[in-house]
Amino acid sequence: MTKKEFIELYAKNGNMSKKDAEKNINLFLDSIQEALISDNEVGFVGWGKWEVQDKAARNVMNPQTKKLMTIEARRVVKFKPGKLLAEKIK
Template identity: 60%
Template sequence: MTKKEFVDGIALRGEMTKKEAEKLVNLFLETVSNNLEQGNTVGFVGWGKWEVMKRAAREVRNPQTGKKMKVKAKKVVKFRVGKVLEEKIAK
């Protein structure tokens, strides 16, 4: 699903214009992004949560050449699915 399809679905189900739906989606994404940038966790009970994790520096191997390379430590965003959503998907 693309962002446009998502906005169209919100507009249809929320009985609002596409402009209103796009504004709502953009506000949601901006709020999540801003909180993650600050290192906060964003969660919805039963649905899931996004959190910033630190990935340690490590050594990897290029599968084509076999050459070892070093990957620097970095922060990554991880999503953990909630129980209610997980059960819905499993059905």
């Protein structure tokens, strides 16, 4: 589902205009981003949580050239679904 499709679904379910839906969704996403940048995790009980994790540098082999490459250390965002969401997805 694209962001545009999600906005349409959100607007329909919330009985609001697409403009208001897009504003709400952008505010929600910006708030999650701000929290993650500040090293806070964002969690909703039963639904899930986002958190930032550090990944160490590692050496890998390029399968085409067989040369060793180094992937630099980086920070990644992880999402872990909560129990209620996981049960609904099954």
